[in-house]
Amino acid sequence: MKPLALFKSELDGFLKELSRDYDIFGPKRQKKGYLDWGEIEGLSDLDLSPGVTKTSIKSFFLPQPEVLFEFSTRAREERAFRLKEPKCPDRKRVLFGVRPCDARSIYLNSMPYKDDCYFQKNIERNIVIGLFCKAHLSTCFCTWVGGSPTSTDGMDIGVYELEDSFIFLPFSQRGQEFLRDKGLREIGQKEEEQIDAYKNHAPEGISEGVDIAKEFSQKSLFDLYDARFWQEVTDPCLNCGTCTFLCPTCYCFDIQDEVLRGKGRRIRYWDSCMFPLFTLHASGHNPRGEKVKRVRNRFMHKLKYFPDRFGPISCVGCGRCVRDCPVSIDIRQVIRQFLEI
Amino acid sequence: MSTINEKITTEIRKVAKELLEKDEVAAFLGYTEGTVPMVMKPFVARRPEDVEKLFWNSFCVLNLANYLPLVLQSLEPPRRPNDPLPEGPLPRVGVLATGCWSRNMVVQIKENQIERERVIIVGISSRGMVDRKKVQAQVDHLEITEVIEEDHKLIVKGPGFTKEINRWDVVRDNCKSCVHPDPVIYDEVIGDFSGGRQVPKRFGDIQEIEDMDIEERWKWFQEEISSCIRCYACRNACPLCYCPTCFVDDSRPQWVGKSIDKTDTALFHILRAFHCAGRCTDCGACESACPMGIRMRLFTKKLYKDCMELYGFEPGLRIDEPLPLTTFKLEDPQDYILQQGQKGEEK
Amino acid sequence: MCKEQMKNIYLPYEARIEDIKVETEDGNLKTYRIVFEKDEDKRNWSHVPGQFAMLSIAGKGEIPIGIASSPTEKDFLLFTVNRAGVVTTALHKMDKGEPIGVRGPLGNGFPVDGELKGKNIVIIAGGFAFTTLRATLIYLLENRSDYGKITVIYGARTPGMLLYKDELKSWQERDDLECHITVDREAPGWDGLVGFVPTIAGQVKPSPENSAALICGPPIMIKFTMPPLEEIGWKDDQVYLSLENRMKCGVGICGHCNVGPVYVCKDGPVFKRSEVQKLPVEF
Numbered sequence: 001m002k003p004l005a006l007f008k009s010e011l012d013g014f015l016k017e018l019s020r021d022y023d024i025f026g027p028k029r030q031k032k033g034y035l036d037w038g039e040i041e042g043l044s045d046l047d048l049s050p051g052v053t054k055t056s057i058k059s060f061f062l063p064q065p066e067v068l069f070e071f072s073t074r075a076r077e078e079r080a081f082r083l084k085e086p087k088c089p090d091r092k093r094v095l096f097g098v099r100p101c102d103a104r105s106i107y108l109n110s111m112p113y114k115d116d117c118y119f120q121k122n123i124e125r126n127i128v129i130g131l132f133c134k135a136h137l138s139t140c141f142c143t144w145v146g147g148s149p150t151s152t153d154g155m156d157i158g159v160y161e162l163e164d165s166f167i168f169l170p171f172s173q174r175g176q177e178f179l180r181d182k183g184l185r186e187i188g189q190k191e192e193e194q195i196d197a198y199k200n201h202a203p204e205g206i207s208e209g210v211d212i213a214k215e216f217s218q219k220s221l222f223d224l225y226d227a228r229f230w231q232e233v234t235d236p237c238l239n240c241g242t243c244t245f246l247c248p249t250c251y252c253f254d255i256q257d258e259v260l261r262g263k264g265r266r267i268r269y270w271d272s273c274m275f276p277l278f279t280l281h282a283s284g285h286n287p288r289g290e291k292v293k294r295v296r297n298r299f300m301h302k303l304k305y306f307p308d309r310f311g312p313i314s315c316v317g318c319g320r321c322v323r324d325c326p327v328s329i330d331i332r333q334v335i336r337q338f339l340e341i
Numbered sequence: 342m343s344t345i346n347e348k349i350t351t352e353i354r355k356v357a358k359e360l361l362e363k364d365e366v367a368a369f370l371g372y373t374e375g376t377v378p379m380v381m382k383p384f385v386a387r388r389p390e391d392v393e394k395l396f397w398n399s400f401c402v403l404n405l406a407n408y409l410p411l412v413l414q415s416l417e418p419p420r421r422p423n424d425p426l427p428e429g430p431l432p433r434v435g436v437l438a439t440g441c442w443s444r445n446m447v448v449q450i451k452e453n454q455i456e457r458e459r460v461i462i463v464g465i466s467s468r469g470m471v472d473r474k475k476v477q478a479q480v481d482h483l484e485i486t487e488v489i490e491e492d493h494k495l496i497v498k499g500p501g502f503t504k505e506i507n508r509w510d511v512v513r514d515n516c517k518s519c520v521h522p523d524p525v526i527y528d529e530v531i532g533d534f535s536g537g538r539q540v541p542k543r544f545g546d547i548q549e550i551e552d553m554d555i556e557e558r559w560k561w562f563q564e565e566i567s568s569c570i571r572c573y574a575c576r577n578a579c580p581l582c583y584c585p586t587c588f589v590d591d592s593r594p595q596w597v598g599k600s601i602d603k604t605d606t607a608l609f610h611i612l613r614a615f616h617c618a619g620r621c622t623d624c625g626a627c628e629s630a631c632p633m634g635i636r637m638r639l640f641t642k643k644l645y646k647d648c649m650e651l652y653g654f655e656p657g658l659r660i661d662e663p664l665p666l667t668t669f670k671l672e673d674p675q676d677y678i679l680q681q682g683q684k685g686e687e688k
Numbered sequence: 689m690c691k692e693q694m695k696n697i698y699l700p701y702e703a704r705i706e707d708i709k710v711e712t713e714d715g716n717l718k719t720y721r722i723v724f725e726k727d728e729d730k731r732n733w734s735h736v737p738g739q740f741a742m743l744s745i746a747g748k749g750e751i752p753i754g755i756a757s758s759p760t761e762k763d764f765l766l767f768t769v770n771r772a773g774v775v776t777t778a779l780h781k782m783d784k785g786e787p788i789g790v791r792g793p794l795g796n797g798f799p800v801d802g803e804l805k806g807k808n809i810v811i812i813a814g815g816f817a818f819t820t821l822r823a824t825l826i827y828l829l830e831n832r833s834d835y836g837k838i839t840v841i842y843g844a845r846t847p848g849m850l851l852y853k854d855e856l857k858s859w860q861e862r863d864d865l866e867c868h869i870t871v872d873r874e875a876p877g878w879d880g881l882v883g884f885v886p887t888i889a890g891q892v893k894p895s896p897e898n899s900a901a902l903i904c905g906p907p908i909m910i911k912f913t914m915p916p917l918e919e920i921g922w923k924d925d926q927v928y929l930s931l932e933n934r935m936k937c938g939v940g941i942c943g944h945c946n947v948g949p950v951y952v953c954k955d956g957p958v959f960k961r962s963e964v965q966k967l968p969v970e971f
């Protein structure tokens with residue numbers, strides 16, 4: 001399929017048309033000043049400024065909370081659970097303007113979530129229309145961790161924002177089907193040239209030709225685990241959930257039953273290995289009771305355990321944790337320290 | 342010519358080095374530079390040569406008192422939860438303290454979280470810390486890649502722009518309304534003390550909210566917390582929040598639901614604020630730590646105001662003053678707390 | 689579920705408590721006999737000794753419990769539950785006939801049909817960690833000819849704290865099984881062995897020749913059991929341990945139970961000691 005194009009002036013109509021069949025979400029300027037995901041009804045809602053949104057795309061794939069099923073709160077009296085799986089939402093969603101790092105996180109998270117029907121249901125529900133970056137922030141480092149401003153991992157469709165137009169390219173079967181009947185025109189000669197220029201933007205790589213996923217897999221686990229720098233990395237940490245909750249590739253959850261107004265439901269919601277209770281046994285024993293163990297686990301999981309298991313690094317370099325950690329704990333520094341070992 | 346902050350930085354290093362070299366302290370708790378503009382990193386210097394990493398500027402927004410208990414504990418010989426403390430004096434920690442931080446240390450001492458003898462408090466009068474969210478608003482939320490601080494202005498740079506900002510315009514709200522910038526307890530002093538400040542409408546922001554009618558106020562509250570992601574950075578940044586198991590985390594019984602739910606989030610914020618009543622010094626660490634820009638400090642400040650009006654009490658000002666909410670006086674109206682025979686009429 | 693072709697790995701089978709037996713004198717351990725509500729669930733269920741399942745109580749949540757019955761016990765499942773947290777406390781208050789959810793089987797289990805076949809098996813257990821080893825032992829005895837010598841060393845604090853007392857007696861009477869039951873201290877009416885499990889293991893001196901040891905118990909017991917075994921030539925790759933960690937999903941996603949790169953729930957709970965030694969001590 002040839003790339004398709006849309007004049008910028010046509011985007012508003014395009015979105016409005018789409019919103020008849022889909023719920024559309026995209027980056028929106030929030031009251032507090034930052035960009036975050038919001039419902040989009042027309043062009044005026046969208047803000048395609050460079051950089052990532054405050055929170056990541058993961059709320060659409062791992063919603064806070066996800067209802068696993070409902071049950072009777074009178075299970076004991078009725079002598080039966082009466083489990084009820086949630087109904088499928090009938091409307092699909094379009095996620096417009098997903099940055100390549102966020103899109104790549106979907107691809108990475110689907111590795112551990114391969115057999116998880118709720119995650120897979122959300123994959124089916126969300127059409128991911130990515131937006132390639134023509135500028136990046138100083139906290140972006142996608143190129144260190146296997147991504148790039150034009151990476152297509154996790155996208156159904158990718159979009160180039162040119163001077164006067166948007167160019168749409170399908171990257172999945174679904175993306176192709178989606179684009180087929182949307183009345184887009186074929187790309188022009190000039191536009192093709194503009195795309196090539198666009199591709200020249202990228203955050204500086206960590207160092208020429210270093211594949212850190214491979215590099216870290218080859219390092220001994222205990223060399224990294226017992227490294228000297230952990231205490232200093234840990235000292236300022238608040239053990240809050242900021243880094244893990246904002247992170248698109250942090251996917252840990254907890255499960256709990258809620259009984260509310262006569263209805264019972266089992267939900268799952270975000271949890272974080274930075275919280276002391278994360279690993280607490282019922283006996284009171286806590287295998288990661290000390291802060292340094294928790295801080296280490298976050299980085300080890302992303303940079304060593306995940307790659308050992310699945311191949312790639314579990315970080316897309318979006319820089320959210322760097323930007324919003326209240327005490328400036330910077331994963332890029334930890335990566336550098338890893339390389340020195 | 343060096344700036345005020347540069348001078349303070351030099352002084353801090355000198356004092357810290359001396360304390361570490363003379364073995365007066367086993368660690369010195371200060372600030373070092375972060376990797377992104379306007380975010381400073383609390384830092385524990387453990388060796389004299391570490392002091393070169395210490396820095397001071399207007400972005401030291403987190404309250405160092407918050408780190409004290411853990412740093413002190415890390416210097417004690419390892420022991421199990423119920424083992425007695427070892428005999429003899431334990432290693433000490435040096436720590437920087439502005440007005441509010443020192444007041445939180447007073448609260449910590451009174452609540453038995455730290456021992457006065459084990460901390461060497463190095464006092465600095467605060468000129469008011471800067472709110473990075475305000476700076477961001479000044480440049481329309483464009484990305485800021487560098488901030489140079491002079492005594493009375495900030496020079497803010499980003500891709501394609503440079504802007505000068507008057508420092509006081511972007512000082513945090515809590516600092517602007519602070520009347521106690523000088524440390525209340527200290528062992529050493531850096532720079533001059535201000536001798537206190539006058540603030541015309543100290544509780545103006547709270548008054549505004551109090552003046553709303555109930556519905557409007559509830560709407561304001563709901564709106565304010567609507568983007569909360571329940572990361573608990575506010576709680577964890579606060580030196581008052583040291584419970585081993587916070588009520589939000591407790592599952593036996595479960596007080597609050599754990600996912601993002603309007604009611605649960607509201608409950609978290611209301612209860613957190615109440616747990617800080619009569620103890621909060623309005624240091625602003627909670628608000629500064631919040632990634633979502635939620636102004637939860639206004640909730641605690643309302644209770645600060647109430648505490649002042651009801652009990653004439655401000656937390657952490659005096660080490661020999663009883664805490665209002667853990668003290669019972671015979672004149673108090675709640676006589677259910679008394680045993681028979683103790684009630685007022687028999688006085 | 690919307691992804692209809694996919695199995696919902698979070699949905700428990702609906703089951704019912706058929707019987708409850710108080711195991712220990714302090715009443716903190718009870719064995720639950722559980723039957724499936726639907727015949728097809730019962731037919732689809734198949735597990736290996738050493739695996740566990742999530743037991744579910746509506747409104748209280750889920751808890752991972754080792755399966756104490758052997759796959760050869762066809763009509764029911766057994767779970768021996770220690771009262772410790774919210775869910776187990778709720779479970780302890782339940783009666784016969786009440787509904788319960790079962791999700792599983794989860795984890796890997798002991799390789800009874802693999803590496804363990806043809807070997808001499810030494811089962812060493814302390815306290816209430818005996819549960820999945822009971823499942824294993826029943827399985828071994830049902831398929832007795834597939835294995836060599838079977839030795840059991842099992843201890844508890846007091847005679848009253850031993851699990852499965854009737855069965856212990858019958859095992860002690862068998863001649864195709866060597867069964868050493870011990871308690872920590874002398875007790876009135878107890879004429880069996882006295883001493884900690886590691887001490888007894890040192891006295892029994894099971895031969896490492898063509899053997900495998902399956903050890904379950906508190907970390908401290910495992911720690912002290914290893915030296916006497918090593919002394920007589922046992923190697924780390926002959927020793928199987930069952931680890932415990934906090935678990936939520938049970939399928940290697942939620943992140944709670946990781947020990948370094950492995951998930952106790954999915955890659956374990958059974959590990960060779962030689963594998964455990966390659967991991968950080970985060971369990």
Ligand code: SF4
Binds near residue numbers: 236
């Ligand atoms: S690294 Fe930063 S964001 Fe993450 S838990 Fe620690 S203080 Fe919070």
Ligand code: SF4
Binds near residue numbers: 302315319
């Ligand atoms: S670890 Fe940080 S940079 Fe990496 S994906 Fe998560 S939030 Fe982004």
Ligand code: SF4
Binds near residue numbers: 301943
């Ligand atoms: S870093 Fe921690 S919270 Fe994030 S995915 Fe890994 S284990 Fe989970």
Ligand code: SF4
Binds near residue numbers: 579620622624
């Ligand atoms: S509640 Fe906020 S302002 Fe008050 S002491 Fe705690 S961190 Fe400081």
Ligand code: SF4
Binds near residue numbers: 568570632
């Ligand atoms: S720091 Fe902000 S987002 Fe996090 S829990 Fe507190 S108010 Fe909510």
